[in-house]
Amino acid sequence: MLDPRILAILKQKVFYLGTTYDNIPKVRPMRPFVDSMENIWLISHKNTEKSREIELNNQVELCTLSDNNDVLRVQGRLMSEKDLDLDETVKVRRDIVACLPGISDFFNDGTDPNMVIYKLIVDNIIFRSPDTADKSELNFKP
Numbered sequence: 001m002l003d004p005r006i007l008a009i010l011k012q013k014v015f016y017l018g019t020t021y022d023n024i025p026k027v028r029p030m031r032p033f034v035d036s037m038e039n040i041w042l043i044s045h046k047n048t049e050k051s052r053e054i055e056l057n058n059q060v061e062l063c064t065l066s067d068n069n070d071v072l073r074v075q076g077r078l079m080s081e082k083d084l085d086l087d088e089t090v091k092v093r094r095d096i097v098a099c100l101p102g103i104s105d106f107f108n109d110g111t112d113p114n115m116v117i118y119k120l121i122v123d124n125i126i127f128r129s130p131d132t133a134d135k136s137e138l139n140f141k142p
Contacts, residue, residue, distance in 0.1 A: 002038050006127060009072050010034050016064040017042065021053040030063070032062065032120070033096045040120040041092055042078065043103065054078050073126040074137055078118035092117060 010032055010056045017030040028050060033041040040062075044051050054060070062074040062119070081089040093110035096117065097103055 003127070005070065005129075006072060006125060007034065007038065009064060009070065010040060010074075013064045013066060013072075015064040015074075017050075018051045018055055018063065020059070025051065026050075027120040028125040030062070031100060031102070033092075033100050035092060035095060039052070039092075040074065041096065042082065042118045042120060043096055043100070043107075044116050045106065046114050046116045050125045054118065055080070058118075060120070069130050071128040073103075074120065074122055075126070076120050076122040077097075078120055081119075082119050084119055089117060092119075094106075137140065 011034050014029050014031050016027050019026050019028075020139055030042055030044075033043065042062075044054075058077045058079070060076065062072075064072050066072065090110070091114065097107070097110045132142065
């Protein structure tokens with residue numbers, strides 16, 4: 001189970017996805033989707049530079065700053081839907097379209113062939129809040 005503060009931030013904020021390709025870091029805004037089992041999902045258009053980079057190196061970091069200046073960094077690897085259970089991906093695609101604000105601006109529905117989803121397998125979570133600023137980062141193992 002995720003800490004309630006972390007879960008709230010994941011569900012409310014835009015994050016910045018850090019990837020690396022050819023030893024060059026790239027950062028892009030992303031809105032994650034958190035399902036009922038607290039799995040973190042990312043959505044992208046199939047034919048983007050980002051999707052090609054993830055296929056070559058799926059190690060990523062998500063980072064954001066909450067309204068209270070809490071820093072949340074989530075590190076892990078992205079599993080593409082071709083490596084996941086078909087029933088799970090069908091359900092998640094349906095839930096993403098129903099629940100994620102603004103997704104219909106990019107995709108027709110959960111069956112849109114241009115949509116690709118990734119499940120974040122979390123390796124490490126780093127959380128810093130103003131009340132812990134003078135202390136070490138808080139690391140949470142999933």
